Amino acid sequence: MSELRIENVWKEYGDQIVLEDISLTVASRAFVALVGPSGCGKSTFLRMLLGQEQPTRGQILLDGELLPAEPGPDRGVVFQRYSVFPHLTVLGNVLLGKEFSGARHKAKLFGAARRNAIAEARQLIGEVGLAGAEDKYPAQLSGGMQQRLALAQALIMKPKVLLLDEPFGALDPGIRAEIHTLMKRLWNETQMTVVMVTHDMREAFTLASRVIAFERRRDRPEEKERYGATITKDISIWPPRLAGEPSIFSPDRDGPVVSLGHRRDDLASSGDIQP
């Protein structure tokens, strides 16, 4: 389970109201895309889900429990840039979360715990398409590879919620399409709920199960400080996209959505995809 409930949340910085009375329930395993004009508070909202910022009013619950007032392993995050540590190798970056959580004081694992963590990290590195790059440093990777690494780094902790702040915004269109396919697969194969900020409507409608728009209802320049943004559109994709279930599109607009839970030949025989 990984249901998010946002209840009457406001966010103010001094006199500036950024977000106004946001209420929203995000179902477990949903993929929500947040869109809206620049500066309307999308990243601020994401930082509140992460626990980096606190609501001025209202509350946020994860599976019925108040969100802790700090980031934790139940929430992973990937930013557009600088999500990974430049002085650590690919393997070191993916292992890092395990080392911090497994050995809080020294941030280093030993013996069997370390061997198991390394095996898990290597498997995840393979799953995001970076096998063979384990000993490379981020500067030796392309932008797309760095974002794959950032995803692996977030996923090793098996977060309930994955928060994405324009994670693919700086990538070339071809690379972006490839990483979209990866993102769909990861969403289908894991149990996590995803909340992604994007400026790209096509990306929002390609990946998400639900698209939510934030906007100021009263956008007069002289009132900018006084009114925050709120939810102005809430669109559920039709036909519904459900994590772990094959798309009824044949094939899906941006590549087949195939969960490992469904063998390709099963799907092919059911007519959903070509073998």
Ligand SMILES: Nc1ncnc2c1ncn2[C@@H]1O[C@H](COP(=O)(O)OP(=O)(O)OP(=O)(O)O)[C@@H](O)[C@H]1O
């Ligand atoms: N720590 C802070 N202190 C004061 N004001 C802040 C802080 N963080 C954000 N803001 C203000 O909150 C507003 C919303 O910023 P935010 O970055 O959340 O918007 P956004 O919708 O993500 O924008 P963009 O799409 O351009 O990234 C902006 O006016 C910004 O200046």
